Amino acid sequence: MKTELNYINLSYRTYSQKEYHIPLTYQIFGKDLFTAPVILVNHALTGNSNVSGEKGWWKKLIGENQVIDTTQYTVLCFNIPGNGYDHFLIDEYEDFTPSDIAEIFLKGLEALHIKNLYAIIGGSLGGGIAWEMLAKQPQLAEIFIPIACDFKTHDWLHAQCLVQKFLLNGNDEPLQKARIHAMLCYRTPQSLNDRFQNRYDQKKQRLESEDWLVYHGNSLNERFSLKSYKLMNHLLMNMNTEEEQLTKISARMHLIAVDTDLFFPASEIRMCFEQLKEKKKEVFYHEIQSIHGHDAFLMEYEQLNTIIKNIL
């Protein structure tokens, strides 16, 4: 299986009229290009192109004989430029919007001579970017699977991103603090309360739940850069796909929500589904039941795999 990082050099002018040289990187898993249907996977906020294999963040979904079976498909994943996985960082992150990232990914597909995709799948921010891509090229894919995401950032999510921005602009452990706040948005009160039951770690002199949060804050700080996090948060805060374009998307759509998601509430995803259904035939809604909230798309594999297995 090929897992090396590949490069495409792009000249790109942002919608804010800034010129950039973008070394767009990507990974391919499974079958060689042009020998099998292509599935594009768009990664989430702190993810990257390494979706499958030993360290793949979606390895329980994508791999040999997994639901997204790399013996049957070519799985392609671009890095969001500036995510730092390929060491490319962006200083002026506000130059970019999710619409720019979508445009860059489309240019990436063009450079690879990929005209059609079998499917686009994306979780959270990755799904939001996929909405933007399809709004720009409605005929691009046969199947669209946005998971725990919406075509735009609603007020509550925007507000949480604003808090993230304040924390990220602080001087004292900005990335750790932002991650701790984000972890609380990715989970629910029940998820934490059921799991930790107020247990106290005598050795560390703090609640186990606090230790878990501190661990996640420090662990992201070790593997992710502040600049990348600022960019990703800015993108999450500014998803705004043109609503009139949505019904023009030709792909069979399968919107997947999590019943307890605080970031992208199931009620909003269902509303999007109801509106699309009025004007479009092949649109479906699925719901993962979980106490965990947004993170369920990285935890509830039994449900997620069953849903996706029936779609592909």
Ligand SMILES: CC(=O)SCCNC(=O)CCNC(=O)[C@H](O)C(C)(C)COP(=O)(O)OP(=O)(O)OC[C@H]1O[C@@H](n2cnc3c(N)ncnc32)[C@H](O)[C@@H]1OP(=O)(O)O
């Ligand atoms: C907006 C968007 O685009 S969303 C995208 C952003 N979302 C994320 O980044 C996901 C954030 N959540 C996580 O990273 C979670 O860990 C998940 C969802 C991947 C897994 O959740 P859980 O199954 O509850 O695992 P948990 O968080 O307890 O443990 C993960 C790891 O941390 C370690 N860990 C957890 N708590 C502690 C602790 N207190 N001390 C030391 N290690 C710890 C575990 O041992 C485990 O290590 P391993 O991966 O080497 O086995």
